[in-house]
Amino acid sequence: MEALTVLGEIAPNGTEGDLWLTLDDVSAVARARRQTAALAHRLGFSETRTGEIEIVVSELASNVVKHARGGDLAIGVVRRGETSLLRVVAIDSGPGSRDIEALVTDGVSTSGTLGIGLGAARRLATSLDLYSVPAVGTIAEAQFADDSGSAPAPAVASLTRPLGGTGPCGDAVAYRELPEGHLVMLADGLGHGPLAAAASGRAVEVLLTSATTGPGALLAEIHRAIGSTRGAAVAVVRIEADAGRVVHASVGNVSARLVGHGRSRTLAAQPGIVGHRMPRLREQTEALNDALALVLHSDGVSDKWTLAGLPGVLGHGPGVLAAALLRDAAVHRDDASVLAVRTAR
Structure with a gap:
């Protein structure tokens, strides 16, 4: 009898780690369906809604196995205010499609799948x-509330993947909505495994419970809070969309970059280890100008990525952007995480 993997405690605002499944054969489709159903039940979704989710997951996973000859599926929970949504992201490096929207037309089904079609x-x-590039691959991000109604498009999304795809992830992300925008953080606990996860998890607790919204002050709080852990690299950014700027403070090798249709801009980080060797913090302000998104990622993702091979990706949600960068730039020898924020109103 298959043992189902259970995700950790559901935390607010996208901070729970994702469960990753390798889609390498037809049996993986059934495994993905069972794992997703288990999470839906845990979230308290109805039997009817859980069945609908299983249908969609089977379609997405089957497409990856049959058309891309393999890929990955990430399953997790995101929060939108008081609502918990189940999220599934199917990622492949297959042949892609020039007109994926044609497959969403009613009556069109993908070969060999359940036949319901993406419509x-x-x-x-x-x-x-849905996002697809010929010869690069396809990404499909589906989110499910307990009912079939609509939900506002997310401004923030993230993916975290532990080394080897299983076990605790030493990277953690968190965010808070503010009247003027968002406050986001990515923490990369030193090393990987449970001890790294303890450091980054404590940083998440500070960000979510602190009364302050200043990135520098928050980093100082996190430094004090994780002194008994092995420490972490941490970046905290406050996005003030109406004012057209970001305020940031970063220590260690977490990368932060503003991207748009022009040249991307990297936000400077200071050397050190939060919790142990903290520099004299410098809080910096950067104008958004024409930036459409902010990207934070750990050093499990190469900082040499560009959007040149991802035409139109900024026209999709931040979850697709995070998945594309994780697929194309993850180094596979460390925990890896990407957090993406839509900066334009």
């Missing part, structure tokens, strides 16, 4: 974001 999948999911 029905779009109707059953609360949201479905």
